[in-house]
Amino acid sequence: MQRRMRPRTITRVTAVFAAMALVLAACGGDDPEEEPAPESAEEDEAPDDDAEEDDAAEEAPEDEADGSDEPAEDIRAECDVTQGVTDDTISITMLNDLSGPTAALGAPDIGEAFRAHFDAINADGGIDGRMVEVEVLDHAYSPVDAAQRYEEVRTETAMIASVFGSPPLQAIAQDLVDDCLVSFQSGSSGQLAQDYDTIFAPTTTxxxxxxxxxxxxxxxxxxxxxxxxxxxxxxxxxxxxxxxxxxxxxxxxxxxxxxxxxxxxxxxxxxxxxxxxxxxxxxxxxxxxxxxxxxxxxxxxxxxxxxxxxxxxxxxxxxxxxxxxxxxxxxxxxxxxPYSEWEGDEPGRVQMREEIETHAPDVAPGQGPIIGYSSALVVAEALRIASANDDLSLHGILEASQQVSGFDANGLLPELTYGQYPDAPRVPSHASRIWQPEAGPAAGMVPLTDxxxxxxxxxxxxxxx
Amino acid sequence: MSGHISLIVSSLAIGSIYALIALGFVVVFRASGALNFSHVGVMLLGGYVTFQASRIWELGYATGILVAAIVAAGVSLLIYLTVARPLAGRPVMAVAIATIGIDIALRSAVGAYRPWAVESIEVGSPWGAETSAVFGVPVFSSHLYVISVSAVVVVGLIFAVERSRWGLWFRAVAEDEEAAAATGVPVRRVLLLAWMLAGLLAALAGSMVGTFPRLLQPASAEFAFRAIPAVVIGGLNSIKGAIVGGLVVGTIEMYTAALAPAGLGVNAHLVAPYVLMLAVLLWRAEGLFGTAEVRRL
Structure with missing residues (x-):
């Protein structure tokens, strides 16, 4: 016979579990009324062309994102190492939501499209002969899981090439700066790219x-x-x-x-x-x-x-x-x-469709795959520059990322030019297009504007x- | 007034789902004294099996729910036979912890199956986004379905517990398992049926969680966690309490979302049921309809 626990005790135990759920439910429940108004909201009276860069300089969190005020020439010890790179391979990591709340919203397709481009690169001989190994880890949209996955690879990967979602990226943002690991965020609010100098935004925020x-x-x-x-x-x-x-x-x-x-x-x-x-x-x-x-x-x-x-x-x-x-x-x-259409004869779109259909045939057309694929193009460009500079150290990859210039992802994205903080932003494009959902096109939307x-x-x- | 009608209908719909989930917890607890947290994962599985049968296999919505109910009852039974029953006689928390593990495994398995996990899923209800007029106010027809089916199930369950032979056995086992066994009550069969019944309730709730305007996704498991205050408020060993608790939690959520001042924070509607739960615990630890165990010292 099973021993029974007293109902009152059970109720209290249940309440403990409920309280744990309460904590989960309350996550992210900050009261916006208690937060200071965005500084930028007060700054629209006298705009000038340099306002954005000035703002970026003024608002950079010097304490939190330590490294952001360091000149690139002063290479920190953490940056002056090469990891995840051999004569034959470059290992990069993507942290993605494969089982959490946004998995059902297409996050895995972003990862598959991202990987598809590197599969295509590898099929063509890799980057200067090095195969790019993409490891996709599941953070389930959880900051805690993201931190755990990050710990697993922080000393082994050349790049946390992409992190899906703001909460997971926020959890590891300072570590990325401390460890000198570059990341191109995707599916994220973009604020982190402004605040932390190893994080770059490949798309409009x-x-x-x-x-x-x-x-x-x-x-x-x-x-x-x-x-x-x-x-x-x-x-x-x-x-x-x-x-x-x-x-x-x-x-x-x-x-x-x-x-x-x-x-x-x-x-x-x-x-x-x-x-x-x-x-x-x-x-x-x-x-x-x-x-x-x-x-x-x-x-x-x-x-x-x-x-x-x-x-x-x-x-x-x-x-x-x-x-x-x-x-x-x-x-x-x-x-x-900020994305292109899926259909069309433009070379960039044709190449995207071919590579995704070849290397990730299960991926359904949509904005997610376009964003994932475009992010991969930017990451690959940074790795090519680093390889051409003959410097695949962490510092070399960071510097190469800052050298990406005039890059439009084969027409899939607005032109991107990254720079070295604080002279150029790590969120280089603010442009987007207006779309209307429609059942006809593969991506489920038609563009109303350029x-x-x-x-x-x-x-x-x-x-x- | 029209605003209140919409809110009341939505409150009853969401509260009905909470009540069905809460009933699953209560039935198992009353029968076997176990806190069965795998109920969460079984509910999610039930929703996805409904989708699989209804939309992928094109068996229709009602048949989909039936298939899900069979699968969920089977899984629930399996959990009882392989985990809860072998742990009988061990510290009761062992069952709770073990079922938490099973819940995690179930939800991971559901999330790992790509055809289910990568899209938000509507399980294939026939109403879609259709509306019906309630006192002239348009509300989603699916809300009325959820409320009416839940009411029928609840009435049927109460009738079964109060009037049927199984219900008599069930109440006898709930009162004193050893005494019931001594009087010839087939305790094992009662326990099997109780766990299967919990699975049925979980499947039905899961199918409703995936019925528009709700869309099913792995994170929909949170629905079941939100039902826990309903269980505590109503009383962990009270069927009537589970029903009232579910409806109260649904109503509190909806009206707090509608009326709470911004100063309470953006998640006030999620916190409110827990605040009420804590208040009830302080006032009456066994819940509004629960019964405290009398112990002779």
Missing amino acids: YGHEILNIIGWVIEERGETDATFALAYQSDALGEAVRQAAAFGAEHYGFEYVAEASHGPQDSDLTAQLQTLLAEDPDYIVYGGLPNQLAFLSAGAMAAESDVQFISATPGFVPAVLGSPAADAVQANVFISG YFESEASQLFTEPVL
């Missing part, structure tokens, strides 16, 4: 994407009297969007008629939608993930509201078009993103985290 799409409404659509509401999820992604949206409101001179937030795993946003629709906004600026945007979109349509949702790259994946929200999403959602930067985006510098 979500904050700039949001400012571009707000600017598109006001500047391109001419809806200067449009009313906006704001919704975001309570994590680094939502916070990045919230801060950019606040800057946009101040720049364009409007106030959000309603605001609502939700947890990253909330699935029923009825309450939030009601709060937003009660003020009858023309647009809802949304910073979150596709499932929740699909709910809001379908819910608004069900409520017979004509509100339109404007969001950034993480707000949409083609899979949503296979859900019951497809009609609503195609009718009332617009996305700002690359552009809104006025607000040109003036915005993401606050230090």
Whole structure:
């Protein structure tokens, strides 16, 4: 017979587990009201061409990102080592979400597309004869797991070539600087690339994407009297969007008629939608993930509201078009993103499709694979420069990354020129395009604009985290 | 008023799912005195099996749920036979810890199966994004389905426990396992059925978690964790408590999200059920409907 525990004791034990869940639920629940307003939000009155770089210089966290104020010539001991490189191979690492919440949103496809490009490079003889070995490790979108995976490879890899997601990257950002390991973040807010001098952003940040799409409404659509509401999820992604949206409101001179937030795993946003629709906004600026945007979109349509949702790259994946929200999403959602179309005869796109279809045939077309593949192009370019410089030490790879110049990923991305801090940013492009979800194209969206930067985006510098 | 109708319907829908999950915890606890945390993983598995049968095998939504229920009941039974039963007589926390391990393994397995894990999945409900009018207010038809099916299941369960022979045995085992065995109650069969019933409830809840407007993903397991306050608030050994607890938690979540001032923080709606849970624990540790064990000193 099984020994029974007393109900009260069991209840307390259960409560302990519940409390643990509470801690998890509360993660990322910072109250935005308690945080200082973004400095940049106060700086839009007298813009000049150098404002962005000046801001970057002013806001660099000298204490946190120690190394950012060091001249490149002073090579730290941690940087003056070569690891993960042999005569035949270069080992690089990708930290990706293979089993966590964003795995279901296409994160693994980003990794597969990333790896596909290096498989293609290796099939052509590698980089100066060295095969590039890409190890993809699962951080499950967890900062703790990211730190553990990082420890496993920190002395063995030449690069943490790509880290998916802001929370995991944030967990290891200072270690990357301390260990002199370069990383090109993908699927991240971009703020970290500004704050830590071994982290580079290969794509426009979500904050700039949001400012571009707000600017598109006001500047391109001419809806200067449009009313906006704001919704975001309570994590680094939502916070990045919230801060950019606040800057946009101040720049364009409007106030959000309603605001609502939700947890990253909330699935029923009825309450939030009601709060937003009660003020009858023309647009809802949304910073979150596709499932929740699909709910809001379908819910608004069900409520017979004509509100339109404007969001950034993480707000949409083609899979949503296979859900019951497809009609609503195609009718009332617009996305700002810095990528190219999947289709087309341009050489870069043809090569991308061929390499992905050859080396990652299971990957479904979409923005994720385009972003992953484009990131791989940038990483490969940095490794080629380092190899050409005959310096594949950690310092050599960092220096080579700073030398990437005029690189447009074969037309897949806006032109990227990185530089050495603080003279040039590690987030070189603020341009994006406006897209509308549509079932026809392989990537599930059609572009409504070419690359552009809104006025607000040109003036915005993401606050230090 | 229309806003409240939407909120009430959504609260009842989400609360119904919490109640079904909570019932799974309670049924196993009452029957075997075990805290079965593998219930979380079984719920997630149930959702994905519903998707597999309904959309991939194109068997239809109802058949999909039936297949999921069979699979989940089987997995739950297997967990009982291979883990809970062999650990009978060991410290009770051993079962809890072991089932936590099984839960992690189950969720990892689900997450590792690429066709399930790489997309957000709707399990194939026939309503899609259709709405129905409740007092003139459009609400998702799927909400009404969740509420009505849950109500039928709950009533059926209560009837089974209160009126059926199995229910009599179940209550006898819950009261005193040894005494029940001495009076001829087939304790082992009761335990088998209780664990299978928990699996059935988990599968049904899992299918609802993946029914639009919700979309299923590996992280949907959090639904089950959110049901834990419902179990504690209602009382770990009370079926009625699980139902009330689930509905209370769903309502608190929804109304806190709608009405809480910004100063409480952006996750106030997630924290509120735990605050209530702690208050209930302080006031009545056995929960609102739970019964404290009387011990003769």
